[in-house]
Amino acid sequence: MAFKLVLGLALVIVGAVLRLFLPDSKLFWFQGGPLGLVLILVGVIDLFEALRPRRRSKHSGTLGQLADDLGIGSRDRRLDDLPR
Incomplete structure (x- = not known):
């Protein structure tokens, strides 16, 4: 988490410097x-x-979240939902 926080702050600062102080400069093929x-x-x-x-969730990613929303799960979970 700390790495993403520092990376995000660094990107915002570098982006602001480029946007405010060097808007017309050329960096490779980018302005x-x-x-x-x-x-x-x-x-x-x-x-x-x-x-x-x-x-915290069993599934990760978009397909896993969609499966959770639709009630489609692993085989173990379906067996647990059966009445005894």
């Missing part, structure tokens, strides 16, 4: 202003993910 905006956006997303409270 400073738009690259700065992209770095700020990626940094904010990293900060959001680092500070967001985590939910």
